[in-house]
Amino acid sequence: MIQPSLIKKQRKIILALLILITGTIIVGIGMGDFSLSYNRIIETLIGKGSAKEEFVLFSIRLPRILITLLSGMALALSGAILQGVTRNDLADPGIIGINSGAGVAITIYFLFFPIDANSFTFLLPFVAFIGAFITVCIIYALSYQKHGGLQPTKLVLIGVGFSTALSGLMIVIISSVERTKVDFIAKWLAGNIWGTDWPFIWAILPWLVILIPFTLYKANRLNILGLSEPMATGVGISIKKERIQLLLTAVALAASAVSVTGGIAFIGLMAPHIARALVGHRHQLFIPVAILIGGWLLLFAEIVGRHIVEPSGIPAGIMVSLIGAPYFMYLLFKK
Template identity: 70%
Template sequence: MIHPDLIKKQRLLLMMLSVLILLTAFIGIGLGYSSVSYDRLLPTLFGYGSFKEEFILFSIRLPRIIITILAGMALALSGSILQGITRNDLADPGIIGINSGAGVSIAVFFLFFPIDAASFAYLLPIVAFVGALLTACLIYLFSYSKRNGIQPVRLVLVGVGFSMAFSGLMIILISAAERQKVDFIAKWLAGSIWGTDWPFIWAIVPWLVVLIPLTLYKSQMLNLLGLSEPVSIGVGISVNRERFLMLIVAVALAASAVSVTGGIAFIGLMAPHMAKALVGPRSQMFIPVAILLGGWLLMLADTIGRNILEPDGIPAGIMIALIGAPYFMYLLLKK
C-alpha cells in the first residue's frame, strides 16, 4: 500500500511540473529570431493577431514546442521502462544504441527509397520502430545469459558497442549521398528538432495516447520485473513474455520520438532518476513524474539552445548531452 502522504506529494509535483511546462512554453514563444510579444500572445492565440503573429505562433513556435514536449515525454517513459526491465539504472534508449538503430533505418529510408511528401511524417515513426526493434533484439540477445538472465553491465557495454557501430555505419551511408540529404542526416545526428510542423505532431500523438496508458496499467508488472529473476518467476508472472512486451513498448516510444527530433540521448536516463529521487522507486509513483520531467527538460534544452546562437542555435541533442554526459558519469561512478 502506498502512503497517502506520498500520493499527495506526487499530485503536487505533477501540478507543479504542469505549471512549469506551461510557463516555459510561454517564455519560449516570446524568444527567438521571430517571436510574438507577450502582450500579443493571448489575442493571437484566440485569433485576434495579425497575419505575421499568427504565422509565427501557429506555424513556427507552437508546433516546435509541442513536439519537444511530446518527444521528451516519450524518451523519459522509454528510459523508465528500460531501467525497469533490465534492472539497470544506466539504461537509456540513446546510450544503449536503440536510437542509433532507429537512425540507421531512417537514413536508409531517406537516402534510398522514394519519398511521398504527404505520408513522410507518418511513415518515419514506423521506419524508426523497425530499426530500433531489430537493434533492441540484438542487444537483448547479446546481453542475455540462460544462467543469470540479463546482465546489467553487459547490457550497457553491448549497447554502447552497437551505438558506435551504427554511428560508423551512418557515416558510410552518407559519404556518397547528395549534399542536401547529408545535411538532413547530420542535423538528425546532432539532435536538431527538425520535425517542427503539425503533421509530425499528429504522427507522434497516437503512439503516446496508446502507450502511456498501457505502461501505467503495467506499472505493477514493472515493479515485479525489477526484482531478481527467481523472485519474479516465484510470484507467478511470465518474465520473458512480459519483459519482451515492455521492451517493444519502450522501443516504440523511443522510435516515435527520435523520428522527429533526431538522435537525443540522456533524457531517458535523467528524468527517471530525478523522479525516483522525488517520489521513490515504485513505478506507479515515479513514471508520471518522469513523463512530465522529460517533456520539460527537452523543451527547456531546445529553448535555451535555439536562443544562444543566432540564427540556427545549438541543437537540443547537444544541449542535453552537455548536461547528461556528466550526469551519466556520476551515476556510473556511484553505481
C-alpha cells in the same frame, strides 16, 4: 500499499511541473526573430491576433514546442521502462543503441527509397521502429545467458558498443550521397529538432496516447521485474512475456520520438532518476513525474540552445548531452 502522503506529494510535484512547463512554453513562444509580445499570446491563441502573429504562433513556434515536449515525454518514459526491465539504472534508449538503430533505418529509408510527401511524415516512426526493434533484439540476445537470464551490465556495455558502431555506419552510408541529403542526416545525428510542422505532431501523438496508459497499466509489473528473477517468477508473472511487451513499448516510444527530433540521448536516463529522487521507486508514482520532467528538460534544452548562439543556435541533442554526459559518468562511478 502506497502511503497517502506520497500520493499527495506526487500530486503537488505534478502540479508544479505543469506550471513550470506552461511557463517555459510561454517564454518559448515569445522568443525568436519575430518578437511575439507576451500580452498578445492569449489573444492570438483565440484568433484575435494579426495575420503575422497567427502565422508565427501556429505555423512556427507552437508546432516546434509541442513536438519537443511530446518527444521528451516519450524518451523519458522509454528510459523508465528500460531501467525497470533491465534492472539497470544506466539504461537509456540513446546510450544502449536504440536511437542509433532507429537512425540507421531512417538514413537508409531517406537516402535510398522513393519519398512520398504525403506519407513520409507518418511512415518515419514505423521505419524508426523497425530499425530500433532489430537493434534491441540483437542487444538482448547477446546480453542474455541461458542459466543466468538477462545480464544488465552486459546489456549496457553491448548497447554502448552498438550505438557507436551504428553511428559510424551512418557516417559511412552518407559519405557517398548528395550534399542536401547529407545535411539532413547530419542534423538528425546532432539532435536538431527538425519535425516542426503539425503533421509531425499527429504522427507521434497516437503512439503516446496508446503507450502511456499501457505503461501505467503495467506499472506494477515493472515493480515486480525490478526484483530478482526467482522472486519475480515466484509472484506468478511470466518474466519473458512481460519483458518482451515492455521492451517493445520502450522501443516504440523511443523510435517515435527520435524520428522527428533526431538522435537525442540522456533524457531517458536523467528524467527517471530525478523522478525517483522526488517520489520514490514505485513506478505508479514516478512514471507520471518522469514523463513531465522529460518533456520539460528537452523543451528547456531546445529553447536555450536555439537562442544561446545566433543565428543557427545549438541543437537540442548537444545541449542535453552537455548536461547528460557528466551525469552519466557520475552514475557510472557511483553504481
